[in-house]
Amino acid sequence: MSEEKTERRGDADRITREYFDGLFLEMRHIDAVEPSTAFALYGETFKTPVMFAALSHLDKVRPGGGTEAAKGVKAAGAVMWYGISERPETEAILATGAKTVKIIKPYADNGAIIREMEHAAEHGALAVGMDIDHQGGSAGNRGSVLGIPMGFKSLADVKALVKATKLPFVLKGVLSEVDARKCVDAGVGGIVVSHHHGLVDYPVPPLSVLPRIVKVVNGLFPIFVDCSVRRGIDVFKALALGATAVSVGRAVMEPLKTGGADGVKTFIEECTADLSWTMAVTAAKDLAHIDSSVVVNANGF
Numbered sequence: 360m361s362e363e364k365t366e367r368r369g370d371a372d373r374i375t376r377e378y379f380d381g382l383f384l385e386m387r388h389i390d391a392v393e394p395s396t397a398f399a400l401y402g403e404t405f406k407t408p409v410m411f412a413a414l415s416h417l418d419k420v421r422p423g424g425g426t427e428a429a430k431g432v433k434a435a436g437a438v439m440w441y442g443i444s445e446r447p448e449t450e451a452i453l454a455t456g457a458k459t460v461k462i463i464k465p466y467a468d469n470g471a472i473i474r475e476m477e478h479a480a481e482h483g484a485l486a487v488g489m490d491i492d493h494q495g496g497s498a499g500n501r502g503s504v505l506g507i508p509m510g511f512k513s514l515a516d517v518k519a520l521v522k523a524t525k526l527p528f529v530l531k532g533v534l535s536e537v538d539a540r541k542c543v544d545a546g547v548g549g550i551v552v553s554h555h556h557g558l559v560d561y562p563v564p565p566l567s568v569l570p571r572i573v574k575v576v577n578g579l580f581p582i583f584v585d586c587s588v589r590r591g592i593d594v595f596k597a598l599a600l601g602a603t604a605v606s607v608g609r610a611v612m613e614p615l616k617t618g619g620a621d622g623v624k625t626f627i628e629e630c631t632a633d634l635s636w637t638m639a640v641t642a643a644k645d646l647a648h649i650d651s652s653v654v655v656n657a658n659g660f
């Protein structure tokens with residue numbers, strides 16, 4: 360990210376980092392035990408709730424970057440996510456055996472979305488979904504991605520997409536209680552609370568709206584979080600505020616660039632170790648026992 364972007368007023372990354380930095384942790388030592396970070400999702404079990412975010416264009420980071428990342432994620436026992444990709448790249452990622460959530464763009468043509476969901480399902484995806492926050496007609500000059508027109512999506516569209524796949528359908532880019540209620544209505548299989556690294560300036564930090572979204576969802580489906588997560592203690596804070604699991608995007612790109620699959624594996628393992636330590640010193644024996652009351656929110660919102 361350029362200097363210019365990080366210093367811009369309303370910069371989403373700065374706002375989101377500041378929110379993390381305004382969350383403090385009580386310590387609890389009596390009755391603490393060695394914690395487990397084991398995590399179950401969509402019928403599969405994983406070693407960690409630290410996930411690889413729905414990135415794309417990773418060939419630019421390193422040749423075969425998407426596939427390298429998937430190998431590293433699999434070796435770390437984590438969940439892989441991937442964003443927009445040509446079919447051969449999707450197939451190569453899924454062929455690694457990494458349990459992958461494939462996120463598809465909100466193409467204007469719902470048929471194109473359904474075809475990509477079917478393709479991912481045929482090749483063994485764990486779940487599919489759509490980053491609805493990347494929608495747009497001519498608004499914001501974001502009418503197309505890689506030459507394919509984007510559309511706006513109604514609740515009826517989301518309901519139709521949920522019905523069009525047997526896999527869990529995850530809506531990525533939920534940043535309000537209003538949309539969370541619509542997701543409950545649509546019967547989605549999960550949501551990602553995210554501003555997509557700042558698709559608008561001055562977004563609410565995902566963790567500020569998360570507890571209210573958790574109340575709306577009321578355990579009906581998993582709630583994932585991403586944006587500006589850099590280390591395990593950030594993951595802990597998101598889990599404490601109600602996330603089911605947490606994705607890391609830009610922070611894992613440098614390890615991917617320099618270390619390929621091994622770099623990604625090591626990064627996820629280090630994040631998981633940091634999470635595990637934070638659980639140990641807050642007396643959380645497993646993910647279900649992370650207690651929101653250890654978090655002191657000094658942000659005021």
Ligand SMILES: Cc1cc2nc3c(=O)[nH]c(=O)nc-3n(C[C@H](O)[C@H](O)[C@H](O)COP(=O)(O)O)c2cc1C
Nearest residue numbers: 412413414415442443490555556586587607608609
């Ligand atoms: C290079 C790059 C490519 C991305 N491509 C996609 C994509 O195709 N689909 C998607 O849903 N999100 C995409 N994202 C957004 C990420 O999934 C994530 O929401 C965002 O980067 C915030 O996480 P972070 O702060 O950990 O990077 C992309 C992000 C980056 C940096």
